Amino acid sequence: MTEYNFAYLDEQTKRMIRRAILKGLAIPGYQVPFASREMPMPYGWGTGGVQVSAAVLIPDDTFKVIDQGADDTTNAVSIRRFFEKTAGVAVTEATRQATVIQTRHRIPEEALTENQILVYQVPIPEPLRFLEPSEVETRKMHSLEEYGLMHVKLYEDISKHGAIATAYAYPVKVEGRYVMDPSPIPKFDNPKLEMAAIQIFGAGREQRIYALPPYTQVVSLDFDDYPFEASKADHACDVCGAEDSYLDELIVDDKGGRLFMCSDTDFCSSRRREGHVGAQGIPYGEDAA
Amino acid sequence: MQTQTLEGGFSNAPVQSARAFREIMTAMARPGVITALDGARGPAPLSQAASVLILTLCDPETPIYLAPSVDVPAVRAWVTFHTGAPFVAPDRAQFAVGTWPELTAHDFPIGTPEFPDRSATLIVESGPLAASGAVLKGPGIKTASALSLPETAAFQRNAARFPLGLDYFFTHKDQLAALPRTTQVTTCM
Incomplete structure (x- = not known):
């Protein structure tokens, strides 16, 4: 007997995680404590997301993992292989074909459907943590709905920089009640948090799970005179020409040459397959190494 | 009775x-959706979905309360053999199983302001579930959905306590539906 239990974790652990997920869905935006387990990968590599995925996967699933939008980075490849091996699930890089998507720091460009589940890897789940280091205090602040400190932080951004400078992990308010950290996604992705898919957030080291049921109201915090703005680099993708996707800036030589490219690799390559070419791009099929 | 205890897992x-x-998560994330559970069958009068x-x-780790209608030796023995969950009084229960009139007669933990997740989940053995009757709105529901709830006032009171409150599963044979504390329930139009 050398096989793993289905999806690696033992059954009692999965039950504990599943109970936390259900309470998370019942109290959207509230961080449910859970007894996070040691996983065969270091903290910071997505142990929270992996535990949530292990608790929700079924054998018929098609699993996709992205890291900053990319399917082919070390972290994404190793987590995908982990569940290929321990749960025997099919894997894909195509957003549309996936039923469960585990993500680090991005929401796919393509709108997700009711039949999909998005699992986030979360480093620091507590949005107030950098303002108040004590868990006892932040817990009290959530219970009293005392979020003035967060608005002071955003106000200080404006007074220092002339605009809200927070560009990622931009705090949101869920259903008018809990202030939540959407994980370090760029604020460009914040409007997509209101979606048709189930979203579950797992923080392994910090031992918290939280969730957003489909169509949950998620509002990015802002001020009337400084409204929230989902910003991105002011360019089109140099590879596929997309003007509405979130871009990574790449330095391509040591003479200062640079290139903007979709952070969502599946989105970018699907567009290239459809024939779109960016300013520095090569038509699809002509770049075969 | 011995074999009945061992079987059905x-x-x-x-x-x-x-x-x-x-299926359970889908039900909880999309209040009003009726789904089906199979794979296990506890002794009567436990429904398949509740089993x-x-x-x-x-x-x-999960203390459970069995209301009188399901608190029969066969069910107790089955739950103990298959889960090891301890049986407790309603005020200490994390899960409770019974009919609606039985469960409404008790106070279950609704969580604390700092830990609203430390609240009970009630498994309500019901008549046939249908997507009609009370109108549901809230997280998980695009515009509105409908579910045959036993009443509306209790669920309105429960939602008003948010973020504290109880979460409900409704079961009939293999049918399952759920109602989290966030759902706003109104009577049918």
């Missing part, structure tokens, strides 16, 4: 509980 627990949980819920979610 999952034959392949890791896979069957994963499939069951996906699968108990096997999927309960273990020695």
